[in-house]
Amino acid sequence: MRTRAAVTYGLNTKFDVKEVELDDPSATEVLVHLVASGICHSDMHHVTGDQIAQLPMIFGHEGAGVVEKVGSAVSHVKPGDHVVMSYLPSCGTCRWCTDGQTNLCDLGAYTVQGPQIDGTHRFHDDEGTGLGQFCLVSTFSEWTVVPGQSVVKVEPHYRLERACLVACGVTTGVGTAIYRGGVRPGDDVMVYGVGGIGMNIVQGAKVAGAKRIIACDINDWKLEQSKLFGATHTVNPTVTDPVEFATELTWGVGVDRSFEAIATPETIGAAVRSVRKGGVATVVGLTRHDQPDIPINPSEFVLWQKTLTGSLNGGCNPRNDIPAMLRLWDSGQIDLDGLVTKEYRLEEINEAYDDLLAGKNLRGVIRYEWADNGVDA
Structure with missing residues (x-):
């Protein structure tokens, strides 16, 4: 399928918003239609080379959306479910997961390598180049395919254009x-x-x-x-x-x-x-x-x-703490609305990062256009 995404081809370059090809999910993966993605400084650390990532890559890791399709081995979510991304997947079986430190899961080693866990790419540009996925999720795209371990189901009454913030920040x-x-x-x-x-x-x-x-x-x-x-x-x-x-x-x-x-x-x-x-x-x-x-x-x-x-x-267990943070928002103990200084379209992503670096925003949020046309975000 085709999707618009913000692609980074080289260090210290601007995001290139373009149409790319997205493959179907494998047996263990999920296709998600993004509603919103937060603008986080962590992505920019990898664009500038402060942290290492394999380019070209589609960045974005603070996202929320609606499940469109699931692989045959995925049972914890289904099409239509609302989900928040976990930028650190957890396998549940490595030493760290079994010790309760799921944020240190061995799968974290894949988050900046580019390909999915099986070593292949889901995103490709029109020249056939495989495009890496930051933190395996790449939320700077209207659609994305991610590991089943990278989505956390949330209750449908949460507004996803704010719930996306609990994915990271x-x-x-x-x-x-x-x-x-x-x-x-x-x-x-x-x-x-x-x-x-x-x-x-x-x-x-x-x-x-x-x-x-x-x-x-x-x-x-x-x-x-x-x-x-x-x-x-x-x-x-x-x-x-x-x-x-x-x-x-x-x-x-x-x-x-x-x-x-x-x-x-x-x-x-x-x-x-x-x-x-x-x-x-x-x-x-x-x-x-x-x-x-x-x-x-x-x-x-x-x-x-x-x-x-x-x-x-934060030492969090995403499957437990993403819903917990949303409950804190529900009860008024934390404020998500106040964190969002400005919303942007995907084609405004370079402006969004200019504003972040200039200290104008607490959090910018990219809203995807379809979310304004009848979807309860």
């Missing part, structure tokens, strides 16, 4: 605060970077019952927005040193938990210095794949017993 942020960072009621928390991920860390810290939530960013508009999501204090590091700010606010103690969602060595170092004795600093921002070091004094880990940890997809 919301689960990563809220999960990082609650699971990886371990925010507890009464904690003081600091979040470095309040874009699409950091703002959801703020929401997660609020859900977990944090006392103070300090948002740190050089973008004053984002700092103002963070107050709507639960931030109690804000600091712009171009004006005030954030470590000194956190130390003074906590009477010289330091915050209980800090989170780094900017992905620079300097902010990672600041996140570590911000926490108290026995505190935890969690890194969720993606630095360059070849980043050699970060400015941290190792003595802090010994003498102050601090912890520095990482977070992949």
Whole structure:
């Protein structure tokens, strides 16, 4: 079948929106008609070469849509079901899945290689070139074929043009605060970077019952927005040193938990210095794949017993936590509508990423045209 998609052919090039060919799903795969896809910075890291991916590729990993067709071996979804993508598939049988760490599933190794799990491509351009699928899902396409392990069925009353956000940004942020960072009621928390991920860390810290939530960013508009999501204090590091700010606010103690969602060595170092004795600093921002070091004094880990940890997809189990995040939205405990600054058509994807990089959006969302013509999105 034919589908419009945004194809990336080389590093630091614009997305090329064009018609491509899409094969039918295999026995273990699912054909999905996309309703919406979030605009996430993670894709751009691979376009610029900060992270490695095999090009050409169709990016996009934060999507939601309606199942059109399923392979003969797929039983957990059927045509007509509403689904949210899991950009990290889980096999259920590897060491990590059986240990409850499904976000670390061995299938994650396939997410940037290009072909599907069986080594073949589903997308092809008119020259016959196989087009890779980012995270095996490629949500920057009207239609996509994905592994059965990559779709999570959700209740049909959820608006998919907002539910798509729980495919990545919301689960990563809220999960990082609650699971990886371990925010507890009464904690003081600091979040470095309040874009699409950091703002959801703020929401997660609020859900977990944090006392103070300090948002740190050089973008004053984002700092103002963070107050709507639960931030109690804000600091712009171009004006005030954030470590000194956190130390003074906590009477010289330091915050209980800090989170780094900017992905620079300097902010990672600041996140570590911000926490108290026995505190935890969690890194969720993606630095360059070849980043050699970060400015941290190792003595802090010994003498102050601090912890520095990482977070992949917030430590979430997508099949459990994607529906859980939607229930939090249902109950008003987290806000998805407020995260979306602007919606775009697929042909506006380059403008959408320009806006993201310029700091104009918390989250941009691509809406596919068919979703405006009678589909309950």
